[in-house]
Amino acid sequence: MVLKSMVASASNLSLVNFAGNPLFFSKNRVFGCRVVSLEFCFNKGRWKGSGSLNNFKVRAAVELGVEGSKSKASDATSVLDVVSEGELTVKGFAGLRKTKLVCTVGPSCSSLEELENLALGGMSIARLNMCHGTREWHRDVIRKIKKLNVEKGFCISVMIDTEGSQIHVIDHGASSSVKVEEGSIWHFTAEHFEGSRPFTVQTNYRGFSEDIEVGDELVIDGGMACFEVIEKIGNDLHCKCIDAGLLLPGAKFSFWRDGKLVGRNYKLPTLSTKDWADIDFGIAEGVDFFALSFVNDADSVKDLKNYLSTKSTKSIKVLAKIESLESLHKLEEIVRASDGIMVARGDLGVEIPLEQIPTVQEDIIYVCRQLNKPVIVASQLLESMVEYPTPTRAEVADVSEAVRQYADALMLSGESAIGSYGRKALAVLDMTSSRMESWNREENRQSLLNQHQLGVSLPECITEQICNCAVEMANNLGVDAIFVYTKHGHMASLLSRNRPNPPIFAFTNDESTRMALNLQWGVVPLLLDLSDDAESNISKSVQLMESKGLISQGDVVLVVSDIAPTRSTPVALQSIQVKTII
Numbered sequence: 001m002v003l004k005s006m007v008a009s010a011s012n013l014s015l016v017n018f019a020g021n022p023l024f025f026s027k028n029r030v031f032g033c034r035v036v037s038l039e040f041c042f043n044k045g046r047w048k049g050s051g052s053l054n055n056f057k058v059r060a061a062v063e064l065g066v067e068g069s070k071s072k073a074s075d076a077t078s079v080l081d082v083v084s085e086g087e088l089t090v091k092g093f094a095g096l097r098k099t100k101l102v103c104t105v106g107p108s109c110s111s112l113e114e115l116e117n118l119a120l121g122g123m124s125i126a127r128l129n130m131c132h133g134t135r136e137w138h139r140d141v142i143r144k145i146k147k148l149n150v151e152k153g154f155c156i157s158v159m160i161d162t163e164g165s166q167i168h169v170i171d172h173g174a175s176s177s178v179k180v181e182e183g184s185i186w187h188f189t190a191e192h193f194e195g196s197r198p199f200t201v202q203t204n205y206r207g208f209s210e211d212i213e214v215g216d217e218l219v220i221d222g223g224m225a226c227f228e229v230i231e232k233i234g235n236d237l238h239c240k241c242i243d244a245g246l247l248l249p250g251a252k253f254s255f256w257r258d259g260k261l262v263g264r265n266y267k268l269p270t271l272s273t274k275d276w277a278d279i280d281f282g283i284a285e286g287v288d289f290f291a292l293s294f295v296n297d298a299d300s301v302k303d304l305k306n307y308l309s310t311k312s313t314k315s316i317k318v319l320a321k322i323e324s325l326e327s328l329h330k331l332e333e334i335v336r337a338s339d340g341i342m343v344a345r346g347d348l349g350v351e352i353p354l355e356q357i358p359t360v361q362e363d364i365i366y367v368c369r370q371l372n373k374p375v376i377v378a379s380q381l382l383e384s385m386v387e388y389p390t391p392t393r394a395e396v397a398d399v400s401e402a403v404r405q406y407a408d409a410l411m412l413s414g415e416s417a418i419g420s421y422g423r424k425a426l427a428v429l430d431m432t433s434s435r436m437e438s439w440n441r442e443e444n445r446q447s448l449l450n451q452h453q454l455g456v457s458l459p460e461c462i463t464e465q466i467c468n469c470a471v472e473m474a475n476n477l478g479v480d481a482i483f484v485y486t487k488h489g490h491m492a493s494l495l496s497r498n499r500p501n502p503p504i505f506a507f508t509n510d511e512s513t514r515m516a517l518n519l520q521w522g523v524v525p526l527l528l529d530l531s532d533d534a535e536s537n538i539s540k541s542v543q544l545m546e547s548k549g550l551i552s553q554g555d556v557v558l559v560v561s562d563i564a565p566t567r568s569t570p571v572a573l574q575s576i577q578v579k580t581i582i
């Protein structure tokens with residue numbers, strides 16, 4: 001794969017190009033036919049097909065309310081989560097939202113009742129930011145979520161977001177925001193003292209002013225206020241405000257010279273001692289994802305993944321947060337090393353000019369889809385809803401844009417953590433993403449998605465081609481659903497990467513795979529006891545869906561299966577079958 005390097009400097013961020021082959025996007029569609037039986041197998045490099053088409057039925061979505069019934073009792077062994085089941089019952093296959101929703105849990109939503117409200121509202125992943133709260137507080141939240149999963153039949157994954165090492169303000173002379181007037185002189189110091197002093201800002205890191213020169217600009221939180229360095233005394237800086245604004249608690253800052261970010265090597269590790277302790281805590285509490293803050297290269301991701309493989313019996317996924325200029329320079333290697341990415345627009349906006357965030361976001365999402373890694377778009381999606389019960393029109397447009405770009409997931413931060421309208425904000429994400437997804441479908445936009453070939457070996461290429469072709473068939477035939485059987489989630493993710501029209505029901509017998517698939521666009525993960533016998537897996541899954549009244553006569557399901565060679569059947573067989581429920 002040839003991936004043009006993404007960024008040269010903060011002031012010149014360019015698009016990424018792949019030299020890949022556009023794969024199998026035919027404009028031929030087969031509507032108006034009914035599929036009776038159609039089967040294709042890819043065996044030893046040859047396509048074998050048989051079957052007939054006539055009078056194919058496209059199922060109409062029933063546009064009804066989204067609301068699930070609160071406190072609906074469910075048995076603990078529930079294989080399909082109650083929210084997906086409720087949505088399917090009410091809205092049908094075509095009505096299922098594909099974009100996943102992540103909520104940051106904070107004081108506003110940490111009660112069992114509020115967490116249940118968010119779960120019913122469509123939260124797939126609960127994010128806990130270790131920058132805030134104590135481990136005891138987080139433990140309590142994790143246990144409540146697990147209790148809801150077991151007792152109420154939800155399937156909410158837990159993500160721990162590490163604090164990371166970043167230079168920020170630890171005291172600026174007030175408990176809330178402070179106005180900074182133009183021309184006022186401020187003292188920035190690494191000295192730690194009790195209490196506050198006027199016009200004095202304490203920072204958390206002694207070396208914060210290394211390499212900084214008189215004349216450099218100090219920008220607060222990506223533009224909340226701006227200072228010029230007028231004097232350097234030891235490690236401390238005297239600065240004059242040149243653009244009035246606000247200093248908030250915990251504010252972050254960046255230094256600029258001649259319009260460019262001053263690249264710094266603070267020698268701060270991506271994972272601090274506290275972060276490692278938080279990771280041990282997360283392992284012990286059985287979390288599903290770690291989001292790694294301030295990743296600057298692939299090594300920190302690899303280190304954490306190696307650590308997890310020795311310390312945890314379950315597979316915990318590692319997401320890299322892209323929030324620094326350095327991480328943009330090394331985007332491809334970071335994406336390759338990670339299990340997924342978070343576009344952390346908050347901190348990214350401290351390091352790159354704000355007007356570059358939209359295109360950088362689009363580039364990151366594109367790279368992630370090409371490399372088949374799920375991607376979350378985070379921060380300030382509905383910021384005004386921290387205070388107000390409705391979003392701004394611009395916020396709705398921002399959410400729609402992330403969905404149009406085919407991000408896997410959208411994340412709420414302060415809106416759910418400290419806002420008064422967390423549930424409403426989630427409903428806005430739900431409605432806005434559903435609307436944009438149907439527009440994408442109506443416009444047939446996924447046909448424009450070309451996939452770079454990822455596989456190297458023949459078996460990898462076969463799997464990838466099967467998934468690409470399966471999605472093309474599913475879209476052309478207008479099937480109701482795709483079923484896939486997956487141990488580690490790989491085939492499900494390859495199907496998801498093609499952003500198919502029908503939902504992907506991914507049956508797995510591995511609980512951690514189920515929880516990880518919660519992040520993948522369009523995938524509904526289900527727990528099912530799978531065997532080596534593909535036909536028995538298929539009939540079990542169909543029976544399960546029938547028993548719940550979720551599929552019925554006339555529904556058409558495209559089934560993708562992958563059978564590893566066994567002693568009795570010594571050939572690997574990967575197949576696409578189209579089943580009509582009779």
Ligand SMILES: Nc1ncnc2c1ncn2[C@@H]1O[C@H](COP(=O)(O)OP(=O)(O)O)[C@@H](O)[C@H]1O
Pocket residue numbers: 104105106107129131132133346413414415417418
């Ligand atoms: N566990 C928590 N306890 C208290 N406040 C929290 C917690 N998690 C989040 N918050 C609040 O919600 C806001 C938004 O959350 P988040 O996006 O995670 O943080 P940050 O502002 O650090 O980027 C934070 O600024 C903080 O005020």
Ligand SMILES: C=C(OP(=O)(O)O)C(=O)O
Pocket residue numbers: 129131161293323343344345346347348378379413
């Ligand atoms: C999600 C982000 O990270 P944090 O909340 O840790 O600042 C961000 O910076 O956008």
